[in-house]
Amino acid sequence: xxxxxxxxxxxxxxxxxxxxxxxxxxxSKWGLMAHSARALWGECQGSGKLPYQTQxxxxxxxxxxxxxxxxxxxxxxxxxxxxxxxxKKHFVETPEPAWVTDWLDKRSARExxxxxxxxxxxxxxxxxxxxxxxTRLRRVEEGMADLKRWIKDIVRNGLHALSDREANYFETTAxxxxxxxxxxxxxxxxxxxxxxxxxxxxxxxxxxxxxxxYLVIEGFSRLDQLPEDLQTELRTWVGFAQSQEEVKAGPxxxxxxxxxxxxAEQEDNLTVERTWLYGTTTQQYALILxxxxxxxxxxxxxxPGTYIDAALCYFPGATPRRALVxxxxxxxxxxxxxxxxxxxxxxxxxxxxxxxNPLVGASPVIIDGVIPVRDGSNRWLLKDAxxxxxxxQGDTDRAWKLMAISGGAPLRLFAVGRAQxxxxxxxxxxxxxxxxx
Amino acid sequence: xxxxxxxxxxxxxxxxxxxxxFTIADLPAAIAGELAWxxxxxxEDFLRxxxxxxxxxxxxxxxxxxxxxxxAAVPEEKPxxxxxxxxxxQSLVEDELYTLVRVWLQYCQAAxxxxxxxILPALLDMAVRRPELRPMIMAVAGxxxxxxxxxxxxxxxxxxxxxxxxxxQTGKPEAxxxxxxxxxQTDAARALVLLQSTWATESVADKVxxxxxxxxxxxxxxxxxxxxxxxxxxxVTAAIxxxxxxxxxxxxxxxxxxxxxxxxALRTGKALLGMLNKxxxxxxxxxxVPAGIFTTGIEKLSSDxxxxxxxxxxxxxxxxxxxxxxxxxxxQADARAVITLLQKEQHTALYLPALADAAAxxxxxxxxxxLLDHGDEALLDSAIVLLLRALPVAERMTxxxxxxxxxPQGIIAxxxxxxxxxxxxxxxxxxAYTASEVYTYxxxxxxxxxxxxxxxxxxxxDTFTPAEEAKxxxxxxxxxxxxxxxSWKEQLQRSFSQTN
Numbered sequence: 001x002x003x004x005x006x007x008x009x010x011x012x013x014x015x016x017x018x019x020x021x022x023x024x025x026x027x028s029k030w031g032l033m034a035h036s037a038r039a040l041w042g043e044c045q046g047s048g049k050l051p052y053q054t055q056x057x058x059x060x061x062x063x064x065x066x067x068x069x070x071x072x073x074x075x076x077x078x079x080x081x082x083x084x085x086x087x088k089k090h091f092v093e094t095p096e097p098a099w100v101t102d103w104l105d106k107r108s109a110r111e112x113x114x115x116x117x118x119x120x121x122x123x124x125x126x127x128x129x130x131x132x133x134x135t136r137l138r139r140v141e142e143g144m145a146d147l148k149r150w151i152k153d154i155v156r157n158g159l160h161a162l163s164d165r166e167a168n169y170f171e172t173t174a175x176x177x178x179x180x181x182x183x184x185x186x187x188x189x190x191x192x193x194x195x196x197x198x199x200x201x202x203x204x205x206x207x208x209x210x211x212x213x214y215l216v217i218e219g220f221s222r223l224d225q226l227p228e229d230l231q232t233e234l235r236t237w238v239g240f241a242q243s244q245e246e247v248k249a250g251p252x253x254x255x256x257x258x259x260x261x262x263x264a265e266q267e268d269n270l271t272v273e274r275t276w277l278y279g280t281t282t283q284q285y286a287l288i289l290x291x292x293x294x295x296x297x298x299x300x301x302x303x304p305g306t307y308i309d310a311a312l313c314y315f316p317g318a319t320p321r322r323a324l325v326x327x328x329x330x331x332x333x334x335x336x337x338x339x340x341x342x343x344x345x346x347x348x349x350x351x352x353x354x355x356x357n358p359l360v361g362a363s364p365v366i367i368d369g370v371i372p373v374r375d376g377s378n379r380w381l382l383k384d385a386x387x388x389x390x391x392x393q394g395d396t397d398r399a400w401k402l403m404a405i406s407g408g409a410p411l412r413l414f415a416v417g418r419a420q421x422x423x424x425x426x427x428x429x430x431x432x433x434x435x436x437x
Numbered sequence: 438x439x440x441x442x443x444x445x446x447x448x449x450x451x452x453x454x455x456x457x458x459f460t461i462a463d464l465p466a467a468i469a470g471e472l473a474w475x476x477x478x479x480x481e482d483f484l485r486x487x488x489x490x491x492x493x494x495x496x497x498x499x500x501x502x503x504x505x506x507x508x509a510a511v512p513e514e515k516p517x518x519x520x521x522x523x524x525x526x527q528s529l530v531e532d533e534l535y536t537l538v539r540v541w542l543q544y545c546q547a548a549x550x551x552x553x554x555x556i557l558p559a560l561l562d563m564a565v566r567r568p569e570l571r572p573m574i575m576a577v578a579g580x581x582x583x584x585x586x587x588x589x590x591x592x593x594x595x596x597x598x599x600x601x602x603x604x605x606q607t608g609k610p611e612a613x614x615x616x617x618x619x620x621x622q623t624d625a626a627r628a629l630v631l632l633q634s635t636w637a638t639e640s641v642a643d644k645v646x647x648x649x650x651x652x653x654x655x656x657x658x659x660x661x662x663x664x665x666x667x668x669x670x671x672x673v674t675a676a677i678x679x680x681x682x683x684x685x686x687x688x689x690x691x692x693x694x695x696x697x698x699x700x701x702a703l704r705t706g707k708a709l710l711g712m713l714n715k716x717x718x719x720x721x722x723x724x725x726v727p728a729g730i731f732t733t734g735i736e737k738l739s740s741d742x743x744x745x746x747x748x749x750x751x752x753x754x755x756x757x758x759x760x761x762x763x764x765x766x767x768x769q770a771d772a773r774a775v776i777t778l779l780q781k782e783q784h785t786a787l788y789l790p791a792l793a794d795a796a797a798x799x800x801x802x803x804x805x806x807x808l809l810d811h812g813d814e815a816l817l818d819s820a821i822v823l824l825l826r827a828l829p830v831a832e833r834m835t836x837x838x839x840x841x842x843x844x845p846q847g848i849i850a851x852x853x854x855x856x857x858x859x860x861x862x863x864x865x866x867x868x869a870y871t872a873s874e875v876y877t878y879x880x881x882x883x884x885x886x887x888x889x890x891x892x893x894x895x896x897x898x899d900t901f902t903p904a905e906e907a908k909x910x911x912x913x914x915x916x917x918x919x920x921x922x923x924s925w926k927e928q929l930q931r932s933f934s935q936t937n
Binding site: 004005006009015018019022023026027028086087151152155156157158159160161203204206207208210211214215343344347350351354355358371373374375376381383384387388389390397400401403404405407408409418419420429432434 | 443446447450451452453454455456457478479480481483484487488491492494495496498499500501502503504505506507508509510520521524527528531532553554555557558581584585588589917920921924928931
């Protein structure tokens with residue numbers, strides 16, 4: 001499999017790792033460099049007596065190193081893979097030594113165990129579960145009634161009155177929702193409180209979030225009248241978690257998935273990594289969420305611009321997007337990408353989504369033939385072949401980068417957004433794909 | 438639903454339903470007409486109507502038509518650089534390895550290729566911040582780059598004016614100086630005419646700067662005009678004098694020569710029982726110096742205890758006289774004979790560095806070579822660097838290798854200034870020295886020097902380890918950096934040799 005240096009560097013957890021990784025992408029630093037069909041390994045002299053043993057799983061990309069670094073991947077892993085990306089000649093093809101085989105075998109054993117566990121999960125005690133669920137449902141409904149009163153209070157007094165509220169106005173309500181066993185609603189209330197009320201246009205954002213909460217409450221009170229998928233969707237919003245085991249025990253979709261973008265964000269002490277995939281045969285998008293305590297290793301390393309042959313399980317819902325990787329079979333040759341041809345088509349597609357799921361958030365879209373332009377008020381737009389344009393979200397630097405790549409010619413983009421504003425997360429330059437973190 | 442209705446809803450939300458109730462009548466008919474509506478309380482009504490309106494806005498609207506006209510960049514004539522080279526440049530910019538960015542730009546230009554569009558924003562940012570890289574960046578930015586510069590005010594660097602006259606008449610000081618300097622190199626006479634055309638209206642600072650530029654290729658032809666200048670200001674007068682000192686036929690140089698002629702005389706005596714002629718140079722240090730000489734920047738007092746005030750005055754005069762003067766005055770066959778003669782005795786040897794200075798000032802390459810070949814290295818001392826600087830690059834490197842041991846720091850600093858790479862032998866000599874001076878030559882030095890160091894040095898890095906234990910750890914760090922930098926250079930060569 002060929003990785004570009006850019007793709008390898010995109011895996012670095014931070015800039016200093018990137019730099020150190022590059023410094024170690026230096027054949028003189030390595031005593032041993034070798035590879036097999038499924039892995040890459042090397043020995044790097046560190047400050048200790050024994051050299052560090054670094055290895056990379058090339059099938060489902062993963063790193064392991066004997067160095068004490070807590071970063072993931074560590075600089076040795078990055079350096080080794082960068083060298084490989086740069087010049088494979090440095091690496092001799094030999095049978096795997098025991099320390100490589102052991103790790104790879106353990107990894108695949110763990111994969112199998114996981115699927116077994118998934119099967120077992122379905123055999124839990126249904127009766128006790130139903131009883132627990134009934135109690136919880138009652139609590140949730142009580143909590144929701146309080147939440148509705150709280151919302152109506154905001155509406156009655158007006159958003160301008162929020163500035164008079166005490167600092168813990170939102171947090172108190174969020175805690176009430178936690179007590180009511182509705183962590184999803186608690187999170188929605190916290191998000192409401194986190195909206196920056198000094199930023200221009202905050203009223204619209206606030207109102208949208210308020211409406212979402214209202215829709216969840218109203219929808220949940222009519223759950224039995226709604227289609228099953230939407231019921232699941234609403235239950236998820238309220239906070240009835242679907243266990244990963246359950247999801248993995250459900251149906252799976254095997255396809256050649258293109259990795260479109262990967263973005264990590266720090267949320268408190270948690271690193272949340274969002275990776276968008278696109279199934280080249282199914283033409284479905286999938287969002288892989290990975291959570292890791294600061295600097296811990298995410299389970300999967302998905303590299304934007306690459307294609308993987310994998311089976312995915314979607315979390316059920318009205319518009320299934322979030323998914324889990326059930327099994328990765330290896331990297332795959334590039335598959336076909338079909339983009340939508342105009343914003344009109346995008347609007348139609350998203351309207352169809354919105355119709356079945358009024359709560360749907362920003363949507364992923366691959367669109368062909370758009371040109372970045374600036375209107376009279378210097379606002380950046382993405383104009384399609386029919387002359388319609390949506391607002392280009394994101395920073396100005398990125399807009400200029402798109403402008404440079406376009407040169408006034410149409411582009412194929414991967415963007416996430418809704419209605420009339422989209423943020424480009426990747427762009428095709430000829431056959432080459434560049435994603436932004 | 439238009440934005441307007443959503444705004445109205447937001448206004449109601451701000452005020453609160455207690456003061457500004459929102460009813461179905463406030464919704465556009467397109468939405469209201471679709472609803473089977475039973476009013477509840479004011480808050481619930483607002484939330485229901487706002488929800489519907491928001492959903493409608495999410496699904497019902499088509500993106501508006503955009504009237505903005507998009508311009509398009511002119512297609513390129515040259516090919517783009519390989520993809521790998523683009524990735525390299527990205528990395529170099531991120532790591533702020535600007536010397537290597539310069540190498541990258543040189544390779545790209547030499548390959549007749551252009552930077553790929555995706556890297557242009559980073560390059561144009563750099564062109565704004567680093568004027569010295571601008572010409573190289575412009576050369577690889579292509580039509581796309583120029584198009585972007587027109588569109589983005591942040592990238593708007595003064596475009597080079599179409600013709601010289603426009604630059605001279607309306608350009609910024611730096612642009613005018615660059616123009617004059619360039620013209621002086623290619624057509625010295627035209628540069629003079631250009632300067633004459635606007636002389637009267639120039640500021641003091643510009644006059645001084647221009648006169649300094651004229652020092653390059655200063656010649657007899659410049660004399661009539663320069664000697665005719667009547668300037669009142671001290672700064673300009675000093676610059677004029679300084680320039681005249683660079684022209685062998687000027688009155689100033691003639692006056693200096695007169696004094697030197699009186700002070701230095703060839704003596705021939707008999708030696709070895711009258712069988713051999715003994716030639717030497719007698720110096721009359723107390724020669725009378727016309728007062729006017731001291732208005733031309735000649736100092737009266739020596740600051741060096743080993744040199745008398747009289748000697749110091751003569752040294753200064755010798756520095757400003759073409760070295761060929763000595764050959765004629767002392768009746769010697771060539772430069773070598775003069776050098777040998779002066780070096781023979783201590784009281785004349787002290788003028789040798791002044792001759793080196795003069796050889797460099799008047800770019801007399803015959804004398805420069807003669808001094809380097811036959812001059813006493815200890816006498817010449819730091820003047821060696823001046824002599825090397827006067828030589829063409831290839832020759833300079835040959836001599837530099839010879840003199841590196843005498844003047845390592847000065848010569849290394851000089852060799853860093855050149856664009857051309859050092860040959861392997863020279864580079865090995867230099868790094869062998871810098872490796873032993875671990876405190877002076879650190880990572881910053883290697884980052885700058887990588888521009889000149891040939892890739893072939895890569896396999897020799899380990900041979901430079903200094904003998905002293907205390908220096909080894911420092912060298913290890915520097916060697917790692919050097920290895921990384923040269924590997925980068927090797928990588929760039931490889932990248933540019935790839936086909937797309």
